[in-house]
Amino acid sequence: MKVVIGRYVPGSGFFYSMDPRTKIIALILLMIATFLIDSFALMLGAIGLIVLLMMAGRIGIKRVYLGLRPLMFLLIFTFVFQILFNRQGEILLSRTVYYSFLSLALAVGLVVFWFFTKKFTRFKLFYFVIMVAGLYAIFTEIGNVSPFATGTLAIYEEGLSMAAFIMLRLIIIVTLSTILTITTKPTDLNLGLEHVLKPLKIFRINTEDIAMIISISLRYIPTLLDEANKIMLAQASRGVDFKEGKLKDKVMQIVSLLVPMFIISFKRSDELANAMEARSFTPGATRTRLHQLSWKRLDSVAIGIAFLALSLSIVLRISPWI
Amino acid sequence: MDTLLGDDILDMIEIKNLGFSYQEDGVALSDVSFNVEKGEWLTILGHNGSGKSTLSKLLVGLLRPSSGTITVDGQVLGEESVYDIRKKIGIVFQNPDNQFVGVTVKDDIAFGLENLQIPRDEMVKRIDEYANRVDMADFLEKEPQALSGGQKQRVAIAGILAMKTDVIIFDEATSMLDPKGRKTILKYIQKLNEEGVTVITITHDMRESVLSDRILVLKNGEVLKIGPTKDILLDKETLESSNLELLLPLEVMHTLEQKNITHPKLKEFLWQLSLNT
Numbered sequence: 001m002k003v004v005i006g007r008y009v010p011g012s013g014f015f016y017s018m019d020p021r022t023k024i025i026a027l028i029l030l031m032i033a034t035f036l037i038d039s040f041a042l043m044l045g046a047i048g049l050i051v052l053l054m055m056a057g058r059i060g061i062k063r064v065y066l067g068l069r070p071l072m073f074l075l076i077f078t079f080v081f082q083i084l085f086n087r088q089g090e091i092l093l094s095r096t097v098y099y100s101f102l103s104l105a106l107a108v109g110l111v112v113f114w115f116f117t118k119k120f121t122r123f124k125l126f127y128f129v130i131m132v133a134g135l136y137a138i139f140t141e142i143g144n145v146s147p148f149a150t151g152t153l154a155i156y157e158e159g160l161s162m163a164a165f166i167m168l169r170l171i172i173i174v175t176l177s178t179i180l181t182i183t184t185k186p187t188d189l190n191l192g193l194e195h196v197l198k199p200l201k202i203f204r205i206n207t208e209d210i211a212m213i214i215s216i217s218l219r220y221i222p223t224l225l226d227e228a229n230k231i232m233l234a235q236a237s238r239g240v241d242f243k244e245g246k247l248k249d250k251v252m253q254i255v256s257l258l259v260p261m262f263i264i265s266f267k268r269s270d271e272l273a274n275a276m277e278a279r280s281f282t283p284g285a286t287r288t289r290l291h292q293l294s295w296k297r298l299d300s301v302a303i304g305i306a307f308l309a310l311s312l313s314i315v316l317r318i319s320p321w322i
Numbered sequence: 323m324d325t326l327l328g329d330d331i332l333d334m335i336e337i338k339n340l341g342f343s344y345q346e347d348g349v350a351l352s353d354v355s356f357n358v359e360k361g362e363w364l365t366i367l368g369h370n371g372s373g374k375s376t377l378s379k380l381l382v383g384l385l386r387p388s389s390g391t392i393t394v395d396g397q398v399l400g401e402e403s404v405y406d407i408r409k410k411i412g413i414v415f416q417n418p419d420n421q422f423v424g425v426t427v428k429d430d431i432a433f434g435l436e437n438l439q440i441p442r443d444e445m446v447k448r449i450d451e452y453a454n455r456v457d458m459a460d461f462l463e464k465e466p467q468a469l470s471g472g473q474k475q476r477v478a479i480a481g482i483l484a485m486k487t488d489v490i491i492f493d494e495a496t497s498m499l500d501p502k503g504r505k506t507i508l509k510y511i512q513k514l515n516e517e518g519v520t521v522i523t524i525t526h527d528m529r530e531s532v533l534s535d536r537i538l539v540l541k542n543g544e545v546l547k548i549g550p551t552k553d554i555l556l557d558k559e560t561l562e563s564s565n566l567e568l569l570l571p572l573e574v575m576h577t578l579e580q581k582n583i584t585h586p587k588l589k590e591f592l593w594q595l596s597l598n599t
Contacts (some may be wrong), residue, residue, distance in 0.1 A: 218425055272420050278408060290435075291429075
């Protein structure tokens with residue numbers, strides 16, 4: 001079975017009994033706080049606190065790590081980018097880089113080799129690090145054969161710390177959002193969002209309609225996936241091979257899936273709109289709700305703690321003695 | 323049905339000279355007039371393209387008639403009154419998937435109630451009551467993917483019943499179901515009608531019409547004939563001219579009659595047989 005990242009996982013613990021509004025607002029507050037923190041000790045402290053909270057709320061660290069994994073390459077990319085291009089503070093390391101035909105050819109060869117072999121290893125991240133190390137060796141040592149140009153690879157103190165900061169921030173934000181999505185049912189999340197967005201009514205944005213749209217989308221995703229499978233089978237029985245083929249064939253295959261999907265979706269939505277209208281639905285009208293949110297003491301405490309964390313990070317940011 | 327007792331009071335729906343066309347040239351319905359009495363079960367029979375689905379959409383105000391009037395419970399259907407009339411007429415459509423609005427069974431039954439602004443306590447009560455009525459009480463938290471077509475149609479019925487409408491239209495509501503699902507749905511329709519709900523079933527399936535009080539045969543957008551169920555079911559000429567077939571036992575009865583083989587007991591037996599198809 002395919003595990004969708006960040007999907008709701010049934011469970012117990014205080015994160016599950018919290019009001020979705022609390023979780024959304026706390027997430028926003030804590031995200032702002034994360035961006036305000038500017039010392040390593042505090043950042044690590046924040047991570048420690050989050051891990052403690054996760055343990056107290058009985059959320060497996062592994063599940064959150066699964067949420068982080070697709071972002072690993074983005075994280076490493078920003079890390080490397082920061083290290084290479086941020087030139088502030090003390091120089092920590094400086095090496096001469098040789099650009100020669102040999103080094104360029106080797107580098108391209110290595111990247112291509114990595115690209116085609118990476119799917120055969122279980123340790124993708126480790127393999128990626130080895131590739132980066134290989135590139136480093138090629139440009140600084142192995143490629144030093146009649147270079148036509150040289151440059152310097154320098155790592156600056158500021159670059160390193162900025163890189164580490166950005167990475168930690170991203171990790172915290174993704175972790176917090178993952179906690180929200182795996183402990184809140186999509187319907188509850190939607191309901192919470194509807195309430196949190198209510199102030200937008202000032203701008204004449206009807207948040208209830210937006211919530212209705214999201215809820216119907218959630219309802220129809222499995223139905224449409226089913227439909228897509230059926231169409232793929234139908235097209236396969238007519239000779240369309242969805243697995244192989246050149247790029248041109250691939251485009252045709254996708255067209256043969258998308259066109260019927262579009263037509264069916266339009267037909268469905270027309271019928272659904274009729275069914276909704278016949279059951280007295282009027283967009284923008286007041287409705288009573290079956291699902292009611294209930295604010296508990298736990299929610300007040302949680303919001304209080306999130307506010308405390310935010311104000312603490314503001315104080316620490318602007319106070320002169322730290 | 324006894325219509326002698328002042329039919330103004332007894333008429334739930336009154337349709338007069340109703341006409342509708344989708345485009346300038348194609349006429350979907352023309353000069354359709356009939357009444358539906360309170361507590362009656364009327365079947366609207368017609369082959370594909372006879373205008374029967376158009377008629378159902380007109381009745382709930384999803385389409386606007388080009389001519390004629392629809393009066394529901396004394397109220398003329400118009401731009402203003404359409405919202406009131408939708409509170410009186412519920413409709414179950416053909417495709418069980420395309421009318422399931424909620425994420426779960428419970429949410430779906432609640433959808434219409436939320437629109438009617440029923441208070442939450444009342445809503446919870448009605449959801450339990452009507453889910454029980456269609457034997458779906460054990461499925462309240464289930465998602466539509468986990469249900470069969472027949473179960474989804476039952477949820478749709480519960481959703482309409484919970485809105486406590488006076489009339490329920492079943493627009494080919496059983497045509498996408500397997501025989502077992504079809505029989506269950508028909509059983510519920512019969513029960514509802516016995517409890518006093520006015521029922522209109524729209525179908526091309528003769529078997530669905532046997533339990534109703536009256537049948538209206540629609541052909542090319544016009545009323546071909548309207549009358550008591552037994553009369554229409556035995557009217558070979560009318561049915562065949564509108565591309566419909568006699569039910570098998572009645573076909574047998576007809577053939578036997580032609581061969582001059584008549585026996586009251588046999589006739590009665592074949593009639594009873596046709597009621598059970």
